[in-house]
Amino acid sequence: MANFVLVAGAWLGGWAWDEVVPALRRAGHGVHPLTLSGLAEKRHVPVGRQTHVRDIVDEVERLDLHDVVLVGHSYSGIPVGQAGGRISDRLTRVVFLDSNVPAEGESFVSTWWEGPAKLEDAIAANGGLWAPVTAADCAGQGLGDRQIARFTAGATPHPGASLADPAVLVRPLEELPATYVKCLLDGAEPTDDVARLLTGPRWRRIDMATGHWPMFSQPQELARLLLDAAGA
Numbered sequence: 001m002a003n004f005v006l007v008a009g010a011w012l013g014g015w016a017w018d019e020v021v022p023a024l025r026r027a028g029h030g031v032h033p034l035t036l037s038g039l040a041e042k043r044h045v046p047v048g049r050q051t052h053v054r055d056i057v058d059e060v061e062r063l064d065l066h067d068v069v070l071v072g073h074s075y076s077g078i079p080v081g082q083a084g085g086r087i088s089d090r091l092t093r094v095v096f097l098d099s100n101v102p103a104e105g106e107s108f109v110s111t112w113w114e115g116p117a118k119l120e121d122a123i124a125a126n127g128g129l130w131a132p133v134t135a136a137d138c139a140g141q142g143l144g145d146r147q148i149a150r151f152t153a154g155a156t157p158h159p160g161a162s163l164a165d166p167a168v169l170v171r172p173l174e175e176l177p178a179t180y181v182k183c184l185l186d187g188a189e190p191t192d193d194v195a196r197l198l199t200g201p202r203w204r205r206i207d208m209a210t211g212h213w214p215m216f217s218q219p220q221e222l223a224r225l226l227l228d229a230a231g232a
């Protein structure tokens with residue numbers, strides 16, 4: 001039996017996995033959707049240095065989980081990649097779901113594709129929070145109207161402190177047993193840092209023919225992929 005720890009990306013809480021969880025549990029596995037501090041029902045919890053990494057490690061240790069399949073989506077690949085090195089004795093695999101990956105001393109903001117200043121300005125203009133995406137931002141990502149409405153209704157502003165938090169790696173990422181899931185509607189190829197990691201023997205790639213939020217657009221297909229990854 002695996003223990004899936006599911007960490008959604010920016011603006012989302014554990015609720016984002018609601019349509020993925022049942023299939024994993026029916027297969028006999030433990031499933032633990034995690035809401036990070038400052039988001040969803042934890043939106044009033046303060047966020048500082050390494051808070052999201054500690055959220056993940058503390059959850060695994062609090063529940064005394066072993067055979068962990070640690071899943072990080074989008075932004076959450078950064079704290080998940082760091083946490084994976086801290087729970088290596090309990091870890092089966094890390095699944096990076098169309099996600100960023102951490103680099104020592106770098107943050108989500110410092111590697112932002114449009115340049116750090118643009119994201120820093122947006123966060124500062126919104127009181128230190130990154131405003132959620134709108135329905136228009138979801139276009140072309142394989143989401144129907146109902147799925148977009150559910151996503152945007154549940155999304156909460158994301159704490160800027162976590163986005164600017166420099167990564168601290170206690171174990172090189174290439175040493176982690178990892179699966180990278182590329183959602184093809186969000187771009188056919190991963191970023192250069194991910195491509196380099198995929199050349200190593202411990203990393204493998206799987207593609208999904210959907211957009212950046214497959215827990216909404218293809219939850220059953222995502223559940224099957226995660227079950228396959230657990231046995232990899």
